[in-house]
Amino acid sequence: MLISSSPSDLSENDLSLALLGTAINMTSTNFAAATFDTIYQVQSNCLNFSLSAEKSTIECVEGLPLWRRSYNEINNELYKGYKNGNPEGMLNEIMGGLTSFTNNSKSVQFTFYFVYMNLQISMSFLLYPLFKSAKSASVVGMFLVIGTGLLGSNFFTLWVRDPSINSIWIMALEVYPGFALFRGIVDLCDYGIGSKRAGTFGMEWHHLKDNNNGMREVLIIMTFTWLVFILIAYSVDNISSLRSCLSSKKSPKKITSSSNLCQEPNTYVQMEKEDIVLEREKVEQFQNSPNSYYSAICYDLKKIYPGRDGNPDKFAVKGAHLALSRGECFGMLGPNGAGKTTFISMMIGLLKPTFGTASIEGLDLLNQMHLIHTIMGVCPQYDLLWDTLTGREHLRFYGRLRNLTGSALDEAVDDSLRGVDLLRVGNKLAGKYSGGMKRRLSVAIALVGNPKIVYLDEPSTGLDPASRNKLWEVILEAKKDRTIILTTHSMEEAERLCDRIGIFADGCFQCLGSSDELKNRYGGSYIITITTKPNNVDEVQSMIEGLFPNATRTYCLSGTQKFELPKTSINKSDIFGAIKLTKKRFPIQTWGVTETTLEDVFIKVAVEAASAIV
Numbered sequence: 001m002l003i004s005s006s007p008s009d010l011s012e013n014d015l016s017l018a019l020l021g022t023a024i025n026m027t028s029t030n031f032a033a034a035t036f037d038t039i040y041q042v043q044s045n046c047l048n049f050s051l052s053a054e055k056s057t058i059e060c061v062e063g064l065p066l067w068r069r070s071y072n073e074i075n076n077e078l079y080k081g082y083k084n085g086n087p088e089g090m091l092n093e094i095m096g097g098l099t100s101f102t103n104n105s106k107s108v109q110f111t112f113y114f115v116y117m118n119l120q121i122s123m124s125f126l127l128y129p130l131f132k133s134a135k136s137a138s139v140v141g142m143f144l145v146i147g148t149g150l151l152g153s154n155f156f157t158l159w160v161r162d163p164s165i166n167s168i169w170i171m172a173l174e175v176y177p178g179f180a181l182f183r184g185i186v187d188l189c190d191y192g193i194g195s196k197r198a199g200t201f202g203m204e205w206h207h208l209k210d211n212n213n214g215m216r217e218v219l220i221i222m223t224f225t226w227l228v229f230i231l232i233a234y235s236v237d238n239i240s241s242l243r244s245c246l247s248s249k250k251s252p253k254k255i256t257s258s259s260n261l262c263q264e265p266n267t268y269v270q271m272e273k274e275d276i277v278l279e280r281e282k283v284e285q286f287q288n289s290p291n292s293y294y295s296a297i298c299y300d301l302k303k304i305y306p307g308r309d310g311n312p313d314k315f316a317v318k319g320a321h322l323a324l325s326r327g328e329c330f331g332m333l334g335p336n337g338a339g340k341t342t343f344i345s346m347m348i349g350l351l352k353p354t355f356g357t358a359s360i361e362g363l364d365l366l367n368q369m370h371l372i373h374t375i376m377g378v379c380p381q382y383d384l385l386w387d388t389l390t391g392r393e394h395l396r397f398y399g400r401l402r403n404l405t406g407s408a409l410d411e412a413v414d415d416s417l418r419g420v421d422l423l424r425v426g427n428k429l430a431g432k433y434s435g436g437m438k439r440r441l442s443v444a445i446a447l448v449g450n451p452k453i454v455y456l457d458e459p460s461t462g463l464d465p466a467s468r469n470k471l472w473e474v475i476l477e478a479k480k481d482r483t484i485i486l487t488t489h490s491m492e493e494a495e496r497l498c499d500r501i502g503i504f505a506d507g508c509f510q511c512l513g514s515s516d517e518l519k520n521r522y523g524g525s526y527i528i529t530i531t532t533k534p535n536n537v538d539e540v541q542s543m544i545e546g547l548f549p550n551a552t553r554t555y556c557l558s559g560t561q562k563f564e565l566p567k568t569s570i571n572k573s574d575i576f577g578a579i580k581l582t583k584k585r586f587p588i589q590t591w592g593v594t595e596t597t598l599e600d601v602f603i604k605v606a607v608e609a610a611s612a613i614v
């Protein structure tokens, strides 16, 4: 313990420094010191003490409330109360803080904290565009809070009380919300504690006129900066939205040949294919002269999800043009996260498009969605059924929503149940249905009441092959007199049901056409699949590539390899000859030759789209 041998030699300051205490002198408002400094203080009238060198302890003879052996003890008492009560009625720092709440006008305090809170919120809006991630915003926020606390408690509070410092400088500092808060709290505490001692009441509205406090200036400065901050933040936000809107409006024209759609943090470079250009031109033509042959027309639908928690905006759908005729079943294929569900959600009115619109049976998606709902059926990706209603009750409910009543409703419900092979179990609770039965009921709900347009989001997910075939028959029957938009991950389903297929990747259609057209366009090749032992993989590859220089290996895993050979450069007998030759060198477990499948097209298009993101 660094204490001089004779207690009488010690000054108050020496003692407080030597005892791990803070050198800050005790004042009635240094309550904030609890946060940043050790609270240990030797009070001015505690000068008679004894030092016991053997025990290395110091004891205060007069036993003033804050005189304790260690700052832990003091801190404990500050929070828990005095050990033997507080007969002297002394205030400690924390009590000082509380007094500022209890001894000042509630309405003054409410106004002060309310204005500060709003100022802080508007400052957050103002600073928001400066940060790209939530993490960096939190780190900067933490530094600001700690930095303001240190500066406020160690400097600003002293300056406020220093008459030699021009009040203009203090007011200039109060433009920063943290210092304005400090100033207000200092004044409230001065009034609170001062009045408690004097047995009067603290700050009231009429005290704002007094020159010995800065509450009036603080309130004016905070209200003014609050309004300025919110106005600037609002203008910045509007300018950036306007910019993004303008750039999205320009994009369709830019896209015609090769275009750039720019979005932080990546740049998307997209080469539009001929089929996409043709579809867009068709849609643009209908925009000027509507055509009743087409039941659903999408005009450049776009969706940007606003970024949250510091994350950037997500451009989920970057522009979809589509014209679907009556009786057409259109299949949307695409990798996970391509934007299919977002597209469908816009079409069924769950999400508002950021740009563009669509026309369903002549009704506008943006302004007449309530009418579109009456001619639309939806089978969502996940079954939305009530466990306590029967299948029949579900269909009656949705039939009524589509304006069916009386015998027409009964007939439609029976037809729907029959169509999906649920007539026998129509009166059973949906909660007791198997997964396949629930899926079929969801499809029946989408079709009941003869809607003009039906959206089926992965309708056969989770069905066994027999139930799936049954469901496909229902959809094939249903598509005769309505337009169906179907999303699926099953190539077989798309080939079986869809008249046209669009592969959707990276927020837009990458190709459009019938299954055969796509296979011809992206295929036109034979696929040889060969499975050998994994250690023969390299030999097989060099042999095939030696025999067919145009061959490209498209797949290789655990000894199974796929090679793509352009049809024009080869005939099938050459392939059989090559396989025979290979078999002589090493054992081939299985092999096969196929023409391009829709799955090959899908993989090719999805990979191309992914590699176009620079």
Ligand SMILES: Nc1ncnc2c1ncn2[C@@H]1O[C@H](COP(=O)(O)OP(=O)(O)OP(=O)(O)O)[C@@H](O)[C@H]1O
Residues within 6 Å of the ligand: 305, 314, 316, 334, 335, 336, 337, 338, 339, 340, 341, 342, 343
């Ligand atoms: N509410 C949202 N806010 C922000 N981003 C979203 C939101 N919903 C979807 N996204 C993002 O938009 C992109 C497209 O999502 P979407 O669900 O439309 O894809 P999908 O093609 O339907 O995928 P899946 O086949 O897996 O259902 C994804 O990157 C997704 O993370």
